[in-house]
Amino acid sequence: MHPLEDTTRFEPAEVEPRIFARWLDSGLFHPEPEGEAGESYSIAIPPPNITGSLHMGHALNGSIQDVLIRRHRMAGRRTKWILGTDHAGIATQAQVERALRAEGTSRQELGREGFERRVWEWREHYGHTIVEQLKRIGASCDYAEERFTLDDAYHRAVVEVFVALYHQGLIYRDRYIVNWDPGSHSAISDLEVEQRRERDTLYSIRYDLVEGGAACQGPAGRAPRASDGGGSVTIATVRPETMLGDTAVAVHPDDERYRALAGRTAILPLVGRHLPVIADDYVRMEFGTGQLKVTPAHDPNDFEIGRRHDLEQVSVIGEDGRMSAEAGERFAGMTVMDARAAVVEALRGEGRIVAEEEYEHEVPYSHRSGERIEPLISLQWFMHMNELAAPAIDAVRDGRVRIVPDNHRRVYLEWMENIRPWCISRQLWWGHRLPVYYCATCGHVHVAASAPERCAQCGGEPRQDEDVLDTWFSSALWPFATLGWPQHTPQLRAFYPTSVLSTARDILFLWVARMIMMGLRFTGEVPFAEVYIHSVIQAPDGRRMSKSLGTGIDPLDEIDRHGADAVRFGLLAMSSSQDVRYSAEKVRQGQALANKLFNATRFALLRIASMRGSPTHPVALDAIEPGWAGPRPRAIEDRWILSRLQEIVADTAARIDDYDFSHAALGLYDFVYAELCDWYLEIVKPRLAGEPRGGAAQGGAGDREARVRTGSANANQAASVERNDREALAATLLYVLRTTVALAHPVIPFVTEELWSHLDSSGGLLAGCPYPRADTSLIDRDAEIELERAIEAVAL
């Protein structure tokens, strides 16, 4: 506690560390794992990447979750905010590799074990930054039990799930076309691919047909006839270099122009390979020439066509992003872009390019590395999703999981209903290594929690798969793996299922949907009853807030400037059910509110202290009036403010429970400014000073008081001020302040906790006090109407 006389301003920088330390020491953030989940209130934090530092999204979501947690903790629930970080496979590996490069070494040089050791060291060093930063905004997480998605216990959960799903036939290995990310040198999932619009050249290329077979008979003799007499086909492509891997040409079976070509054979230029002409209804007759080159090894659609028609797969692009030996001597080793130019050049030399046009289309890029995705065939591990998705669809349909705001519900359902297999293996070193072992001798596959001694088949030596799991595989288990699952721990019983999950919409599929699927599959219960999807905070100009664009605003800078309460208030006040622009004004408004509340309390307490002839405080309510049983309103303004207070108490709780944080915050601001300070404190000033009520106008606030009295119906009932009245006034004022401060605590915890130490002599923490509840006996419509009339009169 800091003497109130000393400063006329609330000083966040002085107060915040002191208050936070008291909270931590109190143990309030760390609940005992007792009882059942139904009695408690728990939230699993979206685990930030260990590579990360706090950005606006964290700050907003931290504020939201903390409001919920503090509100329910005060309401008497056993409350746990599960804390932890995510190992973030690709991001972390890339960051550490960058550091290694700067040292002139590489992960290859260190070897796998050495590299993993390095990452763990790195994590010890930098991995806790973000947790420390969460403390700055006042997040009341359970810091005593921090989890990490790569801890031993967590790993056991991951392995348990993998092995189970494998034996249930949901996890399988396949040679399939995947999104290869040459940047991170790994396959990535569909969700990690983003499409970018790009201008390219669409080349039309003529392939000759082998002589013989049905004549090529286009309508009206339009059929192209090449000089060799066999005719030709003309295909269109934006990726001429992939033609080296063509293994067929396709036409639509209903295409009158070309269907007779089916069964004939084309000759692949530059290569000479014979390509069957096939009929497949994937081909769009109206696009290009209506004749399609089929490259099963490098195009997802062609891959499917290839499977349907049992086509050969010729991989001409390797995992290094360069042309492989199968591309032929002439092109092997070239980058894709060089090969494209070279192929075009060669085709042009042969006179095979019949048209070139500008073409705008979508090109896949890796969300992780930013490099262009190279679709290619690779042996990877996949997960069947349909069987997992079905119950997760039901859970949202029947409301066991409620998504707020509900327009995200449809998006979720739509995606889930069209879900596709998930590629879960990654060619990285940092992550959960697959619990898969191959016999070095016979190749037999063992999937087990621990390495088998020998191959069950031939007694050979089993070797563990080199790959690790997609980071989101482990994240999907977050709400229960953090609580000790698969053990039946007291934590799990006390806090699972969790109450709510709060996140931005960008990871609805990547994470939220998968948690629901895994939660249902492995615990039989939904992992959370509600999902709150919060705003994305954009830069003030409406662009994305990002470091690279230079549009980022660092929440820590804002906390330094305005205080954590101000930033929390501001973020909550600007948030809504959709994306919003960052509003510096709202943060300043929060700062103003903290300062106003500080000064209002300071004023009231110092005044009451001096009124009671005591020059110092604390002036606690129970010290003023032992056995205090509630406020005793004496004047109309007392009845009015007490009545208004009940309304804001009810509203604030209801708005928080509705996830309407903006109105909860702004409502508090309005009450404190427009009712408590501008009117009640001003009206009451003369009474606090011991002047007669309704006394002569003497300027200033007394003047206003007099005018209010004149406007009131009871103007003539002004009574002389007695000691009783002043004590009753003090009691009312303190009751109002204590209630207001407690009410605002979830939104602006620091200033309210600081004020509480002045308003309460017990020495207890506000964070552990009961949350105010509306006392309907204090609602007084008559007083409200009367005082509103008085206020109007004064305004006139």
Next chain:
RNA sequence: GCCCCCGUAGCUCAGUGGAUAGAGCGGUACUCCGACGAAGUUACAGGUCCCGGGUUCGAAUCCCGGCGGGGGCACCA
């Protein structure tokens, strides 16, 4: 291509069937008075509620069609 959201005061946003459409910030004027001066109070100014049609006694709000902006999903060479 399909789907979702948004368009209200100078700015950021509330309001989503009922009266003269609101707040904060900014602007102007005032105040200098007993907490708060990188402050406080009060007042004033400021709006074809994107456009056009429709439903209704009544539309910013519901419906249809545009225009503009943002986002998600999708394998179209």
